[in-house]
Amino acid sequence: MSPTSRLIEELRDPWGLLLGATAGGAAWAVDVHPAAAAFVGVTVWLVKAGVALAQGRGARPAARVVASGSREAYWLDRAVSAARDFGELSASMGGGPFAGRIALMRPRIDDALATLERLAEQASRTGTALGRFDPVQLSREHDRLTRELGTAKKSVTDDIGRALASLAAQRDVIDRLTETRDQVLARMESSAIGIEGLVARVVELSAMTAAGALEPARVLDELADSLEGVRQGLHETERITRDALDPHDAPDR
Template identity: 50%
Template structure:
């Protein structure tokens, strides 16, 4: 089986929504680590400690998604949709009255302009999906920390609610799967 290459982590543009969601996720991951460190040794501490690597893996994936969102935003800024729309309307008008000898060239130009509009639509859709998943991942990690804190406050090691701890693990796995699926989907949609 071929070895899978590590995904490159792109820079996250400062002051962007993706940076804000990434900071929120990083804060939640720190909160989870702090929660784990504060537990007395025992079954609950063991289960929470088992989740820590998955939290970190999820955070690494969120960093990649945030970088991809920034790169996508930068690419989007290179396609002036207003100018593309204006150009398309102009070409469509010219085509209506074009002679046969220039019609082919105008149609080719219109195809090129449409390709730019299509690129913009794909980039916009990918960025929206990335931002939605960053938000979902960050808020999911926040929720996981809150639920973990609630669980530690409500139980003693003697009365560890294994169902509630399993629920936390399941919630974390759902978050992890969601960010991985988004990463794969955007990688495919953007080529």
Template identity: 35%
Template structure:
């Protein structure tokens, strides 16, 4: 709805028809502009409302896939990349095509929606990692480690040294967890970025495909070959996302692939 409210053609159409209505009413009514201006505003408001309503109802953008993972924080890195992916899928669905090409692009649309579902899951995983990381005070742990290491210098073997070594291992383990969480987050975000940029490139290539279909005598066969290429790229995109997810799990598991 927010996008439809700022869509420029709706504003232009409302302004033009509202102005036309005001001019006609002013010319026909004895009171002139006193009647024309309210009539024009009413016409513009009606046209604008209808345009926004129809645009929202006809928008074929898939809803953000529901997951059991937390929703990304608005304005964060995961949210930003997910919104760009949604915009790319929306632009892909809005491409003006004839019935022949639309049938050929059905598979591309479906796979783009599946990629968007993968990215929604990635965004949730990044958010979960971020929420987990906030409970680890890295600065304080680093200070504790330095103090414990200093305390061990010259300390003879015995119960006191054993306790301090045990404390040092506990601090080191927490810092290792924080590092693995950071690495997993960066891996997921990097793959999200690559996939989103790939989707945006897909939109541009689809526009090129449509131009090729419209201007080439052999448009149908050429389009079929291009669609197959786009489908293959989307499959590779999903494979890349699955691999990144596997690597992030391996990182969190300390290098053991789960």
């Protein structure tokens, strides 16, 4: 991976976003000017990415890490197994127009699988970032501060208000990351099942064609279109979720 690509990946790290948002919220909570608080948040985000990039120089590219036993690992394993079955099926067909059409689908399967791997890693990293926060504790603190605000003296109401705003900012980050993770998992599920369905249909077509019971051209066109839909859907989800995790798109406070 090039240094530029590596830097982009680090900037998209959900934990970097969380660190930046939390630092900015903390600065605002201690009465720092909003513009300066935003600067603090962006600086922390950039420093985190820079340190991670420097630590990675000279090292071998790390394997993609997907949390063991997670939902994303489950759906990725299903997709990998289906892709392997597709490859074995394609290799067993020998020559002929039918085998040739099936072989042409393999690059799309491989591309879909590579995107699924990236999405699985993204889901795991997002899950790790979410695990650093305690929504129950945030809710309790919000309820407590809300009660205190109702009876507090005027001299401390501004401080309580800033603390509440910081809690709300953290809750917004958690909500965005949760929505992003759920969207990735839903796409992974539908794509893995879609690839499995494709394999099942190819097995059926192979048997029926061998028996002379079917002219597969039209059905193969439909399967190719379906596979392309899976592939494009995965790329679209990857783009949308990356944009959602981009700190530049975070709401101004």
